[in-house]
Amino acid sequence: MATWAGPALVEVQRIRAVQDEFKDAFDLVVLVVDEEPEMAGIFAEKFELTDVIGWVESTDDLVMDEGPFGPIGTLPTSILLDVEGRIAVRSDGPWPPGSLEQSLRALGTP
Numbered sequence: 001m002a003t004w005a006g007p008a009l010v011e012v013q014r015i016r017a018v019q020d021e022f023k024d025a026f027d028l029v030v031l032v033v034d035e036e037p038e039m040a041g042i043f044a045e046k047f048e049l050t051d052v053i054g055w056v057e058s059t060d061d062l063v064m065d066e067g068p069f070g071p072i073g074t075l076p077t078s079i080l081l082d083v084e085g086r087i088a089v090r091s092d093g094p095w096p097p098g099s100l101e102q103s104l105r106a107l108g109t110p
Contacts, residue, residue: 001076002033002059003043008076011094012047015078018100025109026080033059033075082107 001008012030019028031054032040040055059075069079069087080089080103089103 001030001043003039004034005075007094011076011078012049014095015100016047016049018104021101022104022109025104030054031056033057080104080107 001012003009015028019026028049030044030049032043033056034040034043035057037055037057043049059073069077069090072092074092076091076094078091078095078100079087082088088107091099
């Protein structure tokens with residue numbers, strides 16, 4: 001999520017609402033992109049993110065073909081991992097309406 005990108009700010013709120021709906025069926029881990037590291041803490045506080053928070057200075061740090069999640073060039077990017085830690089579903093950009101919920105159900109989330 002980028003602290004400066006409107007779609008990312010809307011998306012984190014929407015994912016939190018889905019998380020509430022699915023009652024702790026998944027953990028939200030957020031990687032914040034901002035030039036100022038203290039923005040990660042401000043972002044976490046504003047959106048009440050108590051899950052693991054990481055920070056990178058720029059999207060250049062994320063665009064890696066060989067990284068564990070492949071290249072990330074669009075913010076927000078969301079990746080659902082299965083219980084084995086493998087990529088199950090990926091959304092480059094905001095989740096289309098209902099698709100996050102559908103993906104969670106497909107993964108066996110009640």
